[in-house]
Structure formats: C-alpha cells, structure tokens
Amino acid sequence: MSVDGDRRRGPERSRRLPREVRERQILDAAVRVFSEHGYHYASMDEISDVAGVSKPMIYAYLGAKEDLFTECIRREAIGLMEAISKGVRSELTPDMQLWHGLDAFFGYVDDHRESWLVLHRQATSAGGPFSRQLLEMRARAITLIDALLTKTASSEGMDSQARKGTEAHAAALVGACESLADWWLDHPDIPARVLATRAMNLVWMGFGDLMEGNVWTPTHPES
Amino acid sequence: MSVDGDRRRGPERSRRLPREVRERQILDAAVRVFSEHGYHYASMDEISDVAGVSKPMIYAYLGAKEDLFTECIRREAIGLMEAISKGVRSELTPDMQLWHGLDAFFGYVDDHRESWLVLHRQATSAGGPFSRQLLEMRARAITLIDALLTKTASSEGMDSQARKGTEAHAAALVGACESLADWWLDHPDIPARVLATRAMNLVWMGFGDLMEGNVWTPTHPES
Amino acid sequence: MSVDGDRRRGPERSRRLPREVRERQILDAAVRVFSEHGYHYASMDEISDVAGVSKPMIYAYLGAKEDLFTECIRREAIGLMEAISKGVRSELTPDMQLWHGLDAFFGYVDDHRESWLVLHRQATSAGGPFSRQLLEMRARAITLIDALLTKTASSEGMDSQARKGTEAHAAALVGACESLADWWLDHPDIPARVLATRAMNLVWMGFGDLMEGNVWTPTHPES
Amino acid sequence: MSVDGDRRRGPERSRRLPREVRERQILDAAVRVFSEHGYHYASMDEISDVAGVSKPMIYAYLGAKEDLFTECIRREAIGLMEAISKGVRSELTPDMQLWHGLDAFFGYVDDHRESWLVLHRQATSAGGPFSRQLLEMRARAITLIDALLTKTASSEGMDSQARKGTEAHAAALVGACESLADWWLDHPDIPARVLATRAMNLVWMGFGDLMEGNVWTPTHPES
DNA sequence: TATGAATGAGCATTCATTCAT
DNA sequence: AATGAATGAATGCTCATTCAT
Numbered sequence: 050m051s052v053d054g055d056r057r058r059g060p061e062r063s064r065r066l067p068r069e070v071r072e073r074q075i076l077d078a079a080v081r082v083f084s085e086h087g088y089h090y091a092s093m094d095e096i097s098d099v100a101g102v103s104k105p106m107i108y109a110y111l112g113a114k115e116d117l118f119t120e121c122i123r124r125e126a127i128g129l130m131e132a133i134s135k136g137v138r139s140e141l142t143p144d145m146q147l148w149h150g151l152d153a154f155f156g157y158v159d160d161h162r163e164s165w166l167v168l169h170r171q172a173t174s175a176g177g178p179f180s181r182q183l184l185e186m187r188a189r190a191i192t193l194i195d196a197l198l199t200k201t202a203s204s205e206g207m208d209s210q211a212r213k214g215t216e217a218h219a220a221a222l223v224g225a226c227e228s229l230a231d232w233w234l235d236h237p238d239i240p241a242r243v244l245a246t247r248a249m250n251l252v253w254m255g256f257g258d259l260m261e262g263n264v265w266t267p268t269h270p271e272s
Numbered sequence: 273m274s275v276d277g278d279r280r281r282g283p284e285r286s287r288r289l290p291r292e293v294r295e296r297q298i299l300d301a302a303v304r305v306f307s308e309h310g311y312h313y314a315s316m317d318e319i320s321d322v323a324g325v326s327k328p329m330i331y332a333y334l335g336a337k338e339d340l341f342t343e344c345i346r347r348e349a350i351g352l353m354e355a356i357s358k359g360v361r362s363e364l365t366p367d368m369q370l371w372h373g374l375d376a377f378f379g380y381v382d383d384h385r386e387s388w389l390v391l392h393r394q395a396t397s398a399g400g401p402f403s404r405q406l407l408e409m410r411a412r413a414i415t416l417i418d419a420l421l422t423k424t425a426s427s428e429g430m431d432s433q434a435r436k437g438t439e440a441h442a443a444a445l446v447g448a449c450e451s452l453a454d455w456w457l458d459h460p461d462i463p464a465r466v467l468a469t470r471a472m473n474l475v476w477m478g479f480g481d482l483m484e485g486n487v488w489t490p491t492h493p494e495s
Numbered sequence: 496m497s498v499d500g501d502r503r504r505g506p507e508r509s510r511r512l513p514r515e516v517r518e519r520q521i522l523d524a525a526v527r528v529f530s531e532h533g534y535h536y537a538s539m540d541e542i543s544d545v546a547g548v549s550k551p552m553i554y555a556y557l558g559a560k561e562d563l564f565t566e567c568i569r570r571e572a573i574g575l576m577e578a579i580s581k582g583v584r585s586e587l588t589p590d591m592q593l594w595h596g597l598d599a600f601f602g603y604v605d606d607h608r609e610s611w612l613v614l615h616r617q618a619t620s621a622g623g624p625f626s627r628q629l630l631e632m633r634a635r636a637i638t639l640i641d642a643l644l645t646k647t648a649s650s651e652g653m654d655s656q657a658r659k660g661t662e663a664h665a666a667a668l669v670g671a672c673e674s675l676a677d678w679w680l681d682h683p684d685i686p687a688r689v690l691a692t693r694a695m696n697l698v699w700m701g702f703g704d705l706m707e708g709n710v711w712t713p714t715h716p717e718s
Numbered sequence: 719m720s721v722d723g724d725r726r727r728g729p730e731r732s733r734r735l736p737r738e739v740r741e742r743q744i745l746d747a748a749v750r751v752f753s754e755h756g757y758h759y760a761s762m763d764e765i766s767d768v769a770g771v772s773k774p775m776i777y778a779y780l781g782a783k784e785d786l787f788t789e790c791i792r793r794e795a796i797g798l799m800e801a802i803s804k805g806v807r808s809e810l811t812p813d814m815q816l817w818h819g820l821d822a823f824f825g826y827v828d829d830h831r832e833s834w835l836v837l838h839r840q841a842t843s844a845g846g847p848f849s850r851q852l853l854e855m856r857a858r859a860i861t862l863i864d865a866l867l868t869k870t871a872s873s874e875g876m877d878s879q880a881r882k883g884t885e886a887h888a889a890a891l892v893g894a895c896e897s898l899a900d901w902w903l904d905h906p907d908i909p910a911r912v913l914a915t916r917a918m919n920l921v922w923m924g925f926g927d928l929m930e931g932n933v934w935t936p937t938h939p940e941s
Numbered sequence: 942t943a944t945g946a947a948t949g950a951g952c953a954t955t956c957a958t959t960c961a962t
Numbered sequence: 963a964a965t966g967a968a969t970g971a972a973t974g975c976t977c978a979t980t981c982a983t
Contacts, residue, residue, distance in 0.1 A: 065946060065982060087397065089312035093974060103948045108975065148490055173454075174310065174397025184458075221448060221474060224455055228447030231396075235407070246489065251444060253488045254481040255474050265476045266469065267371055288963065316957060326965045328959075337957065511942060533843060535758040539978060549944045551980075560978065594936055619900075620756065620843025630904070667894065667920060670901050674893030677842075681853075692935065697890060699934045700927040701920050711922045712915065713817055734961060734967060762953060772969045774955080783953065 072110050075100045079111075080121050084166035088118055088175040115178060122172050122179060125164040126186040132157040133190070143197045144253060150193070151226065151248050155241040158230045166234065169227060187223055194219040198256060205260060218259065222252040295333050298323045302334075303344050307386035311341055311394050311402075338402075345395050345402060348387040349409040355380040356413070366420045367476060373416070374449070374471050378464040381453045392454055410446055417442040421479060428483060441482065445475040518556050521546045525557075526567050530609035534564055534617050534625075561625075568618050568625060571610040572632040578603040579636070589643045590699060596639070597672065597694050601687040604676045615677055633669055640665040644702060651706055664705065668698040741779050744769045748780075749790050753835035757787055757848075784848075791841050791848060794833040795855045801826040802859070812866045812873075813922060819862070820895070820917050824910040827899045838900060856892055863888040867925060874929060887928065891921040 066074075078100035082091045093114055097104040111117045136153030137146045158165045168186075172179045198215040226248050233244060258264070289297075301323035305314045316337060320327040334340045359376030360369045381388045391409075395402045421438040449471050456467060481487070512520075524546035528537045539560060543550040557563045582599030583592045604611045614632075618625045644661040672694050679690060704710070735743075747769035751760045762783055766773040780786045805822030806815045827834045837855075841848045867884040895917050902913060927933070 068946080071946085092972085094972095104974090105948060105976075106946080109947090114974070144488075145490075170397050174393055217470065220455065221452065221470060224451030225444060225448040225474075228451040229444060232443065232447050235403075247440060247444060250482070250488050251448075251474065251478050254486060255478045257486075258477040258481065259473070263477060263480075265367075265473050291963090294963095315955090327957090328965060329963085331958070332964090514942090517942095538976090550978090551944060552942085554979070555943090590934075598936075616843055620839050626904075663916060666901065667898060667916060670897030671890065671894040671920075674897040675890065678889065678893050693886065693890060696928070696934050697894075697920065697924050700932060701924045703932075704923040704927065705919070709923060709926075711813075711919050737967080740967085761951085763951095773953085774969060775967080777954070778968090 068110060071102060071106060075102060075107055075111060075117075076121060076124055078102075079117050080125065080163055080167050083118060083121060083171055084163035088171050088179075118171075118175065119179060119182065121167055122182045125161075125168045126182055128161070128164065129154070129157055129168065130186060130189060133193075137193065137197075143201045147194065147197050147253070148245070148249055150197075151245040152242065154226060155230065155233075155245045155248075158233070159241040162234065165230060169231060170234075190223050191216065191219045194222055201256075202260060218252070218256060222248070225251060291333065294325060294329060298325055298330055298334060298340075299344060299347055301325075302340050303348065303386055303390050306341060306344060306394055307389040310397075341395075342402060342405065344390055345405045348384075348391050349405055351384070351387065352377070352380055352391065353409060353412060356416075360416065360420075366424045370417065370420050370476070371468070371472055373420075374468040375465065377449060378453065378456075378468045378471075381456070382464040385457065388453060389457065392450055393457075413446050414439065414442045417445055424479075425483060441475070441479060445471070448474060514556065517548060517552065521548055521553055521557055521563075522567060522570055524548075525563050526571065526609055526613050529564060529567060529617055530612040533620075564617075565625060565628065567613055568628045571607070571614050572628055574607070574610065575600070575603055575614065576632060576635060579639075583639065583643075589647045593640065593643050593699070594691070594695055597691040598688065600672060601676065601679075601691045601694075604679065605687040608680065611676060612680065615673060616680075633673075636669050637662065637665045640668055640698075647702075648706060664698070664702060668694070671697060737779060740771060740775060744771055744776055744780055744786075745790060745793055747771075748786050749794065749832055749836050752787060752790060752840055753832035756843075757840050787840075788848060788851065790836055791851045794830070794837050795851055797830070797833065798823075798826055798837065799855060799858060802862075806862065806866075812870045816863065816866050816922070817914070817918050819866075820914040821911065823895060824899065824902075824914045824917075827902070828910040831903065834899060835903065838896060839903075856896075859892050860885065860888045863891055870925075871929060884925075887921070887925055891917070894920060 075096070079091075079096050082096045082099055085091075086095075093104055093107060096117070097107055100107070107117065111120055133150050133153045136149035138149070139146070141149065168183070172183050195216045198219060202215060229244055229248060233239060298319070302314075302319050305319045305322055308314075309318075316327055316330065319340075320330055323330070330340065334343055356373050356376045359372035361372070362369070364372065391406070395406050418439045421442060425438060452467055452471060456462065521542070525537075525542050528542045528545055531537070532541075539550055539553065542563075543553055546553070553563065557566055579596050579599045582595035584595070585592070587595065614629070618629050641662045641664075644665060648661060675690055675694060679685060744765070748760075748765050751765045751768055754760075755764075762773055762776060765786075766776055769776070776786065780789055802819050802822045805818035807818070808815070810818065837852070841852050864885045867888060871884060898913055898917060902908060
C-alpha cells in the first residue's frame with residue numbers, strides 16, 4: 050500500500066550510461082514490475098523508480114506503456130526460444146530432442162519465473178495488441194515439435210492419416226506445457242525435471258498410441 | 273467517441289423490480305462486459321449502462337468492482353461445474369463418465385464463450401483475489417477426475433506406486449483442457465466433440481500406458 | 496507517431512560554423528516552426544531538428560523558448576519595417592509615399608507569409624511578454640503615417656480640430672491593414688496590389704472627407 | 719506563482735445543482751480563465767477551481783479542454799451577435815442601422831472584455847479547430863453589413879460596378895472593427911461611442927466616396 | 942564548439958466510489 | 963427502491979531545460 054515503502058531502488062543510479070545499457074535496465078525493471086502487478090496495475094512511475102531512471106527516459110527510449118510491454122514480451126520470448134533451441138540439438142534422436150526441449154523449457158521457466166509470468170499470464174490477458182507476439186512464439190514452438198513428431202512418424206512408417214494429427218498433437222502438447230508451467234507457479238516446490246518428465250510421458254506415450262492406432266472413441270472405448 | 277453510441281441498453285429500464293431480478297440483470301451485464309473488455313478495461317459505467325441500472329444499485333446489491341467480478345466468477349463456475357456434473361452419471365463406467373464429463377465441458381464452453389472467457393482468461397490474469405475461486409473449481413475438477421482414474425486403476429490392479437501419479441495426471445488433464453478450450457476461442461471452427469475426443473485420447477491413452485508401466489524416462493527412452 | 500518521420504532536416508549538419516551563421520540557421524528554423532504550429536505547439540525539439548543543431552546550442556545562443564520567440568519577432572519586425580521604409584521615399588508627395596508604403600507592406604506579407612504569421616497572429620495571442628515588440632513596431636508605423644497625413648493636412652490648411660484626428664486615423668489605418676493582411680492569409684488568391692489599393696482608398700478617401708469636414712455623426716447623419 | 723494564492727473561489731460551492739446551472743457556472747469560469755491566461759496556459763485545474771466544481775464534472779458536462787473552449791467561443795459568439803442584432807432594427811434607415819450595430823458592437827466589447835478576449839485574441843491564435851466558429855460569425859456579420867450597404871447603394875442608384883465592391887467593403891469594415899476593438903483593449907480609456915463613431919466615419923465616408931466614383935488609384939491619385 | 946543523456950514539474954484525463962434526494 | 967450529481971486520487975505522457983563529456 051505504501052507508495053514508497055518497499056520500493057527497491059534498482060542499480061546504483063549511475064549517470065551518463067550509453068543508451069544500450071539504459072534500455073536493458075529499463076526492460077529489466079519493466080519485466081519485474083509487470084510480472085509483479087500485471088500490466089494494468091503496473092505504473093510507469095514504479096517502473097522508472099525500479100529502473101533507477103526518470104520517466105522521460107523510458108518514453109524516449111522505449112515509447113509508451115504499450116510499447117514497453119510489447120518490447121518486454123518480445124525480449125523474453127526470444128530468450129525463451131533461444132533456451133529451448135539450445136536444448137534441441139539436431140544430432141540427437143527425435144525423442145531426445147523433444148526431451149531436451151521440454152527440459153530446457155521447464156528449466157527456463159524455473160530460472161525466470163518473472164519472465165514467464167509476463168510472457169504467459171500477463172500477455173495472455175492484457176488484451177489485443179500483445180497476444181500477437183505470443184501467438185508467433187507458440188506457432189514456432191508448435192512447428193518445431195511437429196517436425197520432431199513427423200520425423201519419428203515417418204521413420205516408423207506411419208500412414209498419412211495418422212501423420213495428419215501430428216500438428217494438433219503438437220498444439221496440445223504446447224498448450225499442456227503452458228498450462229503445466231502456469232500451474233507450477235502456484236506449486237513451486239516441484240522440481241523442473243519432474244514436470245518435464247510428466248510432459249514427455251504425456252506426449253510421447255500418447256503419440257506412441259496414436260501411431261499404433263490405439264485410439265479411444267466414444268463408441269468402442271479402448272477398442 | 274460518443275459515450276452512448278452503440279451501447280446496447282439492456283432490459284427496458286423498468287422500475288421497482290425485486291432484488292433477485294436486479295441482481296441477475298446486473299450479473300448478466302457484468303459477465304458480458306468483463307468478457308468483452310477484460311476486468312481492467314471494463315468500467316462500472318458501462319456495466320450499469322448495459323444492465324439498465326444506475327451505478328449506486330450495483331454497489332448496493334453487489335458491492336465494489338472486485339466483489340462484482342468475484343461474484344461473476346462464482347456464478348459462472350457453478351454453472352460450469354453443474355453442466356459437467358450432469359454429464360458424469362455414476363451409473364456409467366469410469367471411462368464413459370470421463371468422456372461425458374469432457375463432452376459436457378467442451379459443450380458448455382461452446383455455448384457460453386463469454387462465461388468461459390471471464391472464468392479463465394480474465395480471472396487468470398486479473399490478479400490475486402480472483403484466482404481463489406478458480407483454484408477451488410479446478411481442485412474440485414481434479415478430485416472428480418482423480419476419483420475416476422483411481423477407480424479404474426484399482427479395478428485393474430494397479431500398484432500403489434502408479435496410483436500415486438493419478439492426481440498429477442488429473443491435474444495435467446485439467447490444465448490441458450483449459451489450455452485447449454482457451455486455444456479454441458481463437459479457432460472457433462472446430463466442433464466441440466472433436467476437442468473432447470482429443471482430450472480423451474490424451475488422458476486415457478496416456479493413463480493406460482501409465483497403468484501398464486509404459487513410462488518414458490531420459491535414460492531408457494521407450495524402454 | 497515516428498519521432499523522425501517527415502521531419503525535414505535543415506542545413507547539412509556541418510560542424511564548427513561561426514556563431515553568426517548558427518544563429519541565423521536557428522532563427523530561420525524557429526520562424527518556420529513557430530509560424531506552422533504556433534508558439535505553444537512548437538517544440539524546441541522540432542526547432543533544433545529543423546535547424547540541424549542540437550538543443551543546447553539554441554539555449555547557448557538564443558536563450559529560452561521565450562527569448563527565442565522574442566528574437567524571431569524582433570528580426571521579422573525589423574525586416575518588415577525596412578521593407579516599408581524602402582517604399583516611403585521622402586522625395587515623393589505624401590499620398591504617393593503612403594501608397595508605396597502600403598504597397599511595400601502588402602508585398603512583404605505576400606513574400607513572407609511565415610514572417611507575418613509569426614509577427615501578427617502568433618505574437619498577438621501568445622500572451623504578454625511578446626506584444627511589446629509588436630506595439631513598438633505599430634507605434635512606429637502610426638507615427639510614420641501620421642506624419643504623412645499631417646503634412647498633407649497642413650498644406651491643405653486644415654484646422655487644428657481636424658488635425659487632432661490624424662493620429663487616431665493613422666491608428667485605424669494600421670489596424671485595418673493588419674486585419675486585412677490577416678484576413679488575406681485565409682484568402683490567398685487576391686493579388687497584393689488590390690489589397691494595397693483598397694487600403695489606400697479607405698484611408699485616403701476617408702481622410703479627404705475628414706479634412707473637408709464631412710463627418711458623420713449620429714445626430715445629423717450624412718449631413 | 720503560488721498555486722492557490724489569489725485563486726478566487728467562484729460561487730459559494732453549493733451542492734446538488736441541476737446540470738444546466740452547473741454548465742453555466744463552468745462556462746463562466748472557463749471564459750474568465752481562458753481570457754486571462756490564453757488557451758494553452760489555462761489549466762483545467764484552475765477552471766474547475768474558479769467554477770467551484772471538481773474536474774470530473776467539467777469532463778462529464780462539457781468534455782475535454784478543446785470542447786470546453788469551443789463551447790465558450792460558441793456561447794460568446796452567439797451573445798455578441800445577439801447584442802448586435804438587437805441594435806440593428808429594421809425599421810431604421812440603413813445608416814442608422816449600421817450606426818446602432820457598431821454602437822452595439824463596441825458597447826458589448828466594452829461590457830464583456832473577457833468575452834471579446836476569448837473570442838478574438840485567443841480563438842484566433844489557438845490553432846485550427848477553433849477558428850471555424852469565428853469565421854462563421856464573421857461571415858454573418860459581413861453579410862449583415864453588406865445588405866445594409868447594398869440597400870443604400872441601390873436606393874441611390876449605384877451602378878453595378880460599384881455595387882460589386884460592397885462585400886469587400888463590408889469585409890474591410892469588419893476587419894477594421896475587430897482591429898479597433900483589439901487595439902482598444904490596450905487603450906481602455908477611450909469611450910465606446912468614440913470608437914463607434916470613428917468606425918462609422920471610416921466606412922460610411924469611404925463608402926460614400928465609393929458610390930460617387932471617388933476612387934484613388936496609383937496612376938491618377940485624387941482624381 | 943557541440944551534443945547525447947537526463948530530468949523536474951506539470952497537465953489532461955479517467956474511474957471507482959459515494960452522497961443527497 | 964432508485965438515481966443524478968459529485969469527487970478524490972491516480973496515471974500516462976510531454977516539454978523546456980540542463981549536465982557531463
């Protein structure tokens with residue numbers, strides 16, 4: 050409640066820094082504040098305060114609140130995708146690539162809760178202009194996973210019918226992972242690896258069944 | 273620009289209605305407005321306008337904006353849970369119960385997009401006080417599903433080790449469903465039943481593997 | 496939106512120019528920007544941008560915004576008075592002097608619309624400190640015209656009563672000319688000479704009547 | 719400089735007044751403040767303060783600053799035109815109509831300096847959107863005067879050539895009157911009637927010459 | 942000489958909320 | 963029961979102005 054009470058000043062307010070540095074400072078502060086209060090309750094005043102910079106600098110360097118938020122999302126999305134890409138090395142088998150991707154994802158979320166909060170919870174709900182970045186990121190993730198599934202599928206001689214479902218499957222996986230990560234924020238005592246394993250099982254086992262034609266349908270459950 | 277422009281007035285502003293009716297009017301309007309603009313962008317002015325009721329009435333009957341939103345969530349959560357409960361009839365086999373539950377869920381979301389928007393997207397992101405309702409609802413859903421899985425597991429003679437995972441599995445399913453429903457809002461041309469089927473496969477197949485000890489681990493993939 | 500969009504950069508930002516040159520650059524830019532947006536909407540940023548000079552230079556050379564504006568007015572006022580003086584050559588008869596003065600005035604406004612805008616429209620309304628320059632200029636103009644009228648009057652043997660009205664008459668003429676010039680800005684297709692002629696008629700004919708004692712009064716209209 | 723120092727509170731802050739009354743209060747205050755500081759330096763805070771009303775009321779009743787200013791101009795323009803119209807009674811001879819019109823004009827400006835300041839000085843220079851009201855008012859005034867001149871001209875058997883000049887003559891008169899009134903603000907010790915008389919002479923004498931073909935031209939001055 | 946970096950201070954605007962009737 | 967009238971308190975944003983280099 051207190052306006053100034055627990056305000057932690059950011060970096061030692063050093064002067065005359067090059068623009069690049071200031072921009073990073075500001076973005077760091079913005080991610081922190083946005084993740085804490087959400088887009089709407091975050092005030093430019095607090096961000097400037099946390100960043101150790103006056104408000105006009107924020108406007109000069111990163112534009113209005115919307116732009117600032119968008120840039121936060123962009124930066125964090127790139128960070129997340131890079132972390133994942135680093136895990137998915139192409140010399141591995143598809144399943145190990147997937148595993149390392151998931152592991153990297155949950156590891157990243159574990160290390161950057163704030164980033165994930167901003168990326169997922171805030172960006173999802175803050176309304177229109179922001180979701181685009183998210184959608185793009187998700188689309189890239191889905192494509193990536195889809196490729197892995199497809200590679201496996203074709204090497205295992207799956208028929209085209211089943212192959213068609215891979216993208217949907219990938220989408221479901223991505224959604225489930227987001228959901229898991231989100232849920233995780235409220236249950237922080239579970240290790241990242243456990244979540245990754247659970248996600249891997251969900252997708253891999255389910256996918257295995259799919260490939261083998263084990264499909265549940267209302268009329269003949271469990272065939 | 274115009275304050276009154278395309279504002280669709282709600283019910284004919286008739287006077288002296290019993291409290292119960294007024295409350296419903298107000299809640300209906302609130303759900304509509306919240307789902308449209310999100311919690312923060314929704315203004316009490318617009319809600320009162322849409323409801324065809326003056327603002328002081330809203331405060332008198334349903335309290336401040338937060339309370340109003342909370343009440344919206346509560347009402348819609350109850351509606352959703354009731355719809356699901358109606359699907360899950362205890363005389364069915366567990367898998368059919370699950371199937372009908374999923375079907376009811378996606379059917380409800382299909383019929384009440386606004387409600388789901390408020391329930392999930394807005395409530396998730398609007399910050400603290402609101403998530404409690406959500407968590408409760410989710411907890412109840414998880415318990416329900418967990419019971420189904422457990423019943424199946426025990427009837428199939430699963431060992432206690434595997435049985436322990438059921439709750440996590442249920443949680444994952446719930447999360448995946450939410451995620452699917454959420455994603456669905458942006459891809460509205462898919463029929464509800466298709467989503468229900470996909471969800472069912474994800475959980476049932478994966479669960480089947482789990483019960484049979486088919487578990488993927490980093491060390492012996494696909495054992 | 497874009498900060499730099501269609502901003503036409505002024506002179507090639509060459510370095511180390513003598514102060515005199517810089518000052519002219521800056522004043523030129525300032526007159527342009529002030530005339531375009533008005534005193535209040537003109538931003539130092541834009542002026543510095545148009546001038547091709549950094550803001551601190553402006554402050555170093557010409558002081559704060561007010562000073563800068565004052566200097567603009569001063570410079571343009573001098574320019575205008577010089578143009579007029581050039582027209583009013585003392586070897587001519589008074590009426591031809593007046594005519595050439597008016598002609599020069601409207602010619603100048605025609606050629607320097609920006610200058611006139613700044614001088615009259617902006618300076619008039621921008622508030623206190625600026626009007627002084629204007630008043631001085633106007634006073635000089637009135638004196639000049641009054642002298643012409645007086646010379647004519649005395650050569651025509653006017654009585655002292657009528658002679659007293661000359662200054663007021665001069666003031667009215669100046670006001671009318673300003674007003675005409677101002678109105679002209681919004682009707683740019685009329686040639687300068689036409690306006691000069693109209694002004695001349697207004698003052699000369701009216702003055703002629705005045706000298707002859709043809710005065711309208713409420714009691715004996717059109718006497 | 720002091721923010722609150724000489725702030726004269728407006729009407730005894732009485733509560734629960736009908737909208738109509740509040741609107742008038744607000745407009746009165748706005749005219750006063752705008753006339754004093756000019757559009758840009760006037761702050762909504764001061765206006766609300768002088769009006770004895772909170773800022774939100776201003777926005778609710780009269781919109782943003784621009785709208786408020788526009789409304790001020792509109793109201794004052796109407797007031798001025800009404801005052802003039804009352805003077806110009808159609809049963810009079812044209813010259814007496816003109817005289818009473820001028821008399822009413824200068825009388826109004828005398829009694830409502832603030833209104834005139836807002837109408838003329840501020841509105842002229844505050845930039846785009848506001849000048850329209852002014853132009854309309856001026857156009858109506860010109861039309862009115864033109865009609866008077868034309869009536870006289872035709873009754874005196876003027877040729878069509880001369881008749882053509884009447885509108886321009888009317889425009890010049892209006893401009894001259896504005897200019898005179900404006901100049902008057904800085905020389906307040908002259909009685910209104912004197913100005914009206916001067917204006918009348920300017921236009922009527924000049925017009926008389928015009929009708930008689932007494933026209934000054936550069937080539938045959940004083941012909 | 943010349944400027945990128947930096948800010949204090951102010952202003953329009955909005956909104957949830959409450960009286961007085 | 964119902965509401966028009968009214969406001970306190972914030973918040974996003976801008977701009978003239980000045981250091982430090």
